[in-house]
Amino acid sequence: MYERVGGGASAGCMEEAAVPRGHVPVLVGTDHGAVQRFVVPVRLFRDPCMAALLDMGAQEFGYRHQGVLRIPCDVDHFRRVVGVITTAAAPPR
Numbered sequence: 351m352y353e354r355v356g357g358g359a360s361a362g363c364m365e366e367a368a369v370p371r372g373h374v375p376v377l378v379g380t381d382h383g384a385v386q387r388f389v390v391p392v393r394l395f396r397d398p399c400m401a402a403l404l405d406m407g408a409q410e411f412g413y414r415h416q417g418v419l420r421i422p423c424d425v426d427h428f429r430r431v432v433g434v435i436t437t438a439a440a441p442p443r
Contacts (some may be wrong), residue, residue, distance in 0.1 A: 373389045
């Protein structure tokens with residue numbers, strides 16, 4: 351799963367929060383919408399859907415972007431992608 355930290359705040363005024371081991375902080379959003387900070391488990395980045403989102407970030411910000419990882423997509427879209435990944439990875443009942 352993922353955890354939203356500092357939801358709703360803009361990227362410039364977010365407080366730094368501790369990132370648990372095995373997780374990565376990510377800023378999600380576009381210049382036209384709200385940017386939110388998420389703490390994402392590293393294991394989710396193995397999924398091709400998440401790789402596509404990372405590729406979007408690389409195309410917009412470059413591979414040498416410094417600072418927090420940024421994904422330039424709608425926050426709701428990011429939540430849906432993470433939801434699909436975590437549902438698919440869940441053990442069958």
